[in-house]
Amino acid sequence: MFSRPSICGNLSKLCRNGTATATATATPAAANSALALCTARGYHEVVGDIICPSQVRGIDHIRDPRLNKGLAFTLEERQVLGIHGLQPARFKTQEEQLQLCKIAVNRYTEPLNKYLYLSDLHDRNERLFFRFLSENIEDLMPIVYTPTVGLACQRFGLIYRRPHGLFVTFNDRGHIFDVMKNWPEPNVRAICVTDGERILGLGDLGACGMGIPVGKLALYTALAGIKPHQCLPIVVDVGTNNIDLLEDPLYVGLRQKRVVGREYDDFIDEFMEAVVKRYGQNTLIQFEDFGNHNAFRFLDKYRNTYCTFNDDIQGTAAVAVAGLYASKRITGKSFKDYTFLFAGAGEAAIGIADLVVKAMVAEGVSIEEAYSKIYMVDIDGLLTTTRKVGSLDGHKVNYAKNHEPMADLEEIVTAIKPNVLIGASACAGLFTPKILRTMADNNDRPVVFALSNPTSKAECTAEEAYQNTDARVIFSSGSPFPPVKMGDKTYYPGQGNNAYIFPGVGLGVICTGTHHIPDEMFLIAAQELANFVEPSDIERGSLYPPLQSIRDVSMNIAIGVTKCAYDNGLASTYPEPQDKRKWLEDQLYNFNYETSMPVTWTWPRMPYIKTRDESPLIAAIK
Numbered sequence: 001m002f003s004r005p006s007i008c009g010n011l012s013k014l015c016r017n018g019t020a021t022a023t024a025t026a027t028p029a030a031a032n033s034a035l036a037l038c039t040a041r042g043y044h045e046v047v048g049d050i051i052c053p054s055q056v057r058g059i060d061h062i063r064d065p066r067l068n069k070g071l072a073f074t075l076e077e078r079q080v081l082g083i084h085g086l087q088p089a090r091f092k093t094q095e096e097q098l099q100l101c102k103i104a105v106n107r108y109t110e111p112l113n114k115y116l117y118l119s120d121l122h123d124r125n126e127r128l129f130f131r132f133l134s135e136n137i138e139d140l141m142p143i144v145y146t147p148t149v150g151l152a153c154q155r156f157g158l159i160y161r162r163p164h165g166l167f168v169t170f171n172d173r174g175h176i177f178d179v180m181k182n183w184p185e186p187n188v189r190a191i192c193v194t195d196g197e198r199i200l201g202l203g204d205l206g207a208c209g210m211g212i213p214v215g216k217l218a219l220y221t222a223l224a225g226i227k228p229h230q231c232l233p234i235v236v237d238v239g240t241n242n243i244d245l246l247e248d249p250l251y252v253g254l255r256q257k258r259v260v261g262r263e264y265d266d267f268i269d270e271f272m273e274a275v276v277k278r279y280g281q282n283t284l285i286q287f288e289d290f291g292n293h294n295a296f297r298f299l300d301k302y303r304n305t306y307c308t309f310n311d312d313i314q315g316t317a318a319v320a321v322a323g324l325y326a327s328k329r330i331t332g333k334s335f336k337d338y339t340f341l342f343a344g345a346g347e348a349a350i351g352i353a354d355l356v357v358k359a360m361v362a363e364g365v366s367i368e369e370a371y372s373k374i375y376m377v378d379i380d381g382l383l384t385t386t387r388k389v390g391s392l393d394g395h396k397v398n399y400a401k402n403h404e405p406m407a408d409l410e411e412i413v414t415a416i417k418p419n420v421l422i423g424a425s426a427c428a429g430l431f432t433p434k435i436l437r438t439m440a441d442n443n444d445r446p447v448v449f450a451l452s453n454p455t456s457k458a459e460c461t462a463e464e465a466y467q468n469t470d471a472r473v474i475f476s477s478g479s480p481f482p483p484v485k486m487g488d489k490t491y492y493p494g495q496g497n498n499a500y501i502f503p504g505v506g507l508g509v510i511c512t513g514t515h516h517i518p519d520e521m522f523l524i525a526a527q528e529l530a531n532f533v534e535p536s537d538i539e540r541g542s543l544y545p546p547l548q549s550i551r552d553v554s555m556n557i558a559i560g561v562t563k564c565a566y567d568n569g570l571a572s573t574y575p576e577p578q579d580k581r582k583w584l585e586d587q588l589y590n591f592n593y594e595t596s597m598p599v600t601w602t603w604p605r606m607p608y609i610k611t612r613d614e615s616p617l618i619a620a621i622k
């Protein structure tokens with residue numbers, strides 16, 4: 001039965017989990033039926049959890065990033081898979097390969113070159129890439145994520161090599177489902193989508209924004225262990241209003257102004273429907289870096305009918321609120337004792353403020369009092385009730401104060417005397433030394449968050465924050481800053497970035513098959529993250545746990561989200577697991593190589609090259 005050359009001739013079945021799991025260890029009959037299933041479904045490539053490398057021949061094992069192990073293929077594997085001789089004689093462990101990756105990436109001095117090296121590694125050996133990333137978060141997150149990913153997006157036309165995600169253009173309207181069918185993975189569970197209109201604080205980068213969903217989903221795997229084949233980065237390309245890009249011969253997106261209005265909305269509706277038709281109702285759709293005017297609208301429109309969230313609004317809210325919870329341990333105040341001032345009144349700022357209000361209400365504060373504690377500034381100055389009708393659109397109106405109009409942030413800080421100053425304006429240097437000194441004059445421990453990304457857009461640097469407050473500031477930033485030395489003490493400011501949140505929320509949501517994602521899940525995520533902050537973190541100047549512990553944070557967030565999903569009847573995966581941690585852990589990606597050979601089957605005879613003392617396994621094959 002197993003001697004059919006088309007299936008087993010060159011060996012083997014590396015069928016990992018899911019339907020075909022049994023094949024790796026069970027009877028030939030079971031193995032054969034799983035193979036038949038693979039074939040019937042037309043999986044002639046390496047997709048999903050069902051991997052049948054018997055249909056991948058020789059050198060294609062090395063060319064396929066999901067199968068490739070480089071020099072870690074054993075002698076037996078090399079012979080059986082038909083790749084013997086295609087690689088040098090040396091055998092390496094994955095650990096030795098990781099050491100080499102470290103040396104290789106550190107040889108590059110330019111961050112963009114490091115990004116390209118990692119991107120190549122991703123294309124070449126997926127498991128090694130994700131293990132390398134997950135074990136070196138502190139060093140590599142600034143490369144695959146902010147700030148370097150911003151530069152990668154700006155240079156996207158120059159560095160584009162191979163598809164890491166799907167481009168759905170406005171020209172595909174009416175056929176979006178057909179385009180989605182071209183994505184080779186049948187079991188996508190999480191999509192991160194952008195239309196590229198507000199990429200970090202860099203503005204409209206159109207189709208070049210692809211770097212963002214690619215980077216975010218790389219973190220899904222590296223930080224939460226979500227399997228890579230379950231993740232799909234998407235750009236919906238409706239054009240760009242960035243004149244430089246439209247005139248740039250290297251621009252790779254649709255060369256037209258953005259589609260707006262009804263046509264745009266219908267296009268996004270069709271996209272959402274196509275996702276559900278292709279991958280099912282509970283497919284997680286993370287909206288990322290949409291323009292402000294669309295981000296809020298789509299969240300309101302889709303949140304109760306799809307499994308969706310907006311990371312810039314809700315993920316950012318959770319990470320900032322977690323930092324604020326941790327700050328209370330230093331200031332000794334509760335939220336109702338704080339006066340908040342937000343510089344910026346967009347997705348991030350409103351998202352944070354709305355969650356702060358929920359957190360205050362949860363502490364027993366009335367909603368009116370909660371709103372009264374939060375002041376907000378947009379590009380025209382303080383949000384006041386005296387503003388012209390129409391200039392306080394959407395969610396801003398809740399934060400408008402009965403106050404004389406003020407435009408200058410320095411004067412506003414002097415007048416309002418906030419305890420907490422949060423920047424989400426994408427306006428570099430907005431927090432001047434004078435503003436920081438005023439914060440220090442008015443507070444023993446001023447709380448200052450400069451959340452804008454990438455680093456070049458931060459409202460102030462960590463150094464400026466510490467220097468202008470006699471190092472009394474409680475500081476965090478959206479992009480990483482190096483430690484700051486003041487006198488004989490060194491401060492290690494934490495990174496207030498939604499990367500602490502979305503991977504764990506994503507894991508909980510996709511494992512439970514949650515239908516809709518309530519704000520409560522983000523408050524839970526904030527609390528779980530805050531619980532992780534140790535006195536030693538605070539002592540070294542950080543409101544967040546070290547980046548190296550994000551994987552543990554993500555697991556705790558996922559457990560909290562899982563409980564919430566079952567408690568609120570939002571889950572569709574039944575029965576409810578009792579030991580939620582173990583249940584989640586059982587579903588995680590394996591960062592270590594798996595065998596490319598079956599261990600229990602009777603194998604067909606095949607050409608055998610003896611190159612060293614026979615291992616028992618080879619002897620058994622013969």
Ligand SMILES: NC(=O)C1=CN([C@@H]2O[C@H](COP(=O)(O)OP(=O)(O)OC[C@H]3O[C@@H](n4cnc5c(N)ncnc54)[C@H](OP(=O)(O)O)[C@@H]3O)[C@@H](O)[C@H]2O)C=CC1
Nearest residue numbers: 200201292344345346347348378379425452453478497498
């Ligand atoms: N750390 C993190 O995890 C995250 C960080 N961010 C960062 O936050 C920044 C903003 O993102 P987002 O909120 O989505 O963007 P939005 O465009 O939604 O909001 C930007 C806001 O800043 C206001 N603004 C612009 N210039 C000034 C200024 N000089 N003074 C005061 N306010 C100003 C705008 O005013 P107006 O409304 O009048 O236009 C708007 O309200 C970006 O840099 C982004 O990278 C975003 C998400 C997560």
Ligand SMILES: CC(=O)C(=O)O
Nearest residue numbers: 200289312453497498
């Ligand atoms: C971090 C993030 O999501 C942003 O800057 O947009």
Ligand SMILES: [Mg+2]
Nearest residue numbers: 288289311312
């Ligand atoms: Mg974002």
